[in-house]
Amino acid sequence: MADIAQFEERILSALARIGAGIDHWPTATLASPDGSADLVRLQRQVEESSLENQRLNMAIDQLRQDLRLMEEQAEAHLSQASLAAQSLQAELDALTQAREAETAEIAKILAALAPLVDAAETAPHA
DSSP states (O other), X not given: OHHHHHHHHHHHHHHHHHXXXXXXXXXXXXXXXXXXXXXXXXXXXXXXXXXXXXXHHHHHHHHHHHHHHHHHHHXXXXXXXXXXXXXXXHHHHHHHXXXXXXXXXXXXXXXXXXXXHHHHHHSOOO
């Protein structure tokens, strides 16, 4: 048990020394030429990273706007294509109906001509 108490005292003492050292560490680093150079370098890197993040965010926003515009254009083209397809289908239907009417009319004409052709074929040639 005495050993545990000694270890505890030693740990608490070490922690107190570490705490005291940490309290003085930032000012010591800032005061030293090497520490201030590192700090300036790190601040510059943070600023550069921040600027790069802003640039990337602007690029992402622009890409999103471009995507929205492309989607709108695609929808417009799809709508136009759908209207064109409907128009072509209506024209095809009209042509089909006209052809069916012409076919029916030709059938009537052939039916009317059939007796005349039969008569001409059976009559003697003059």
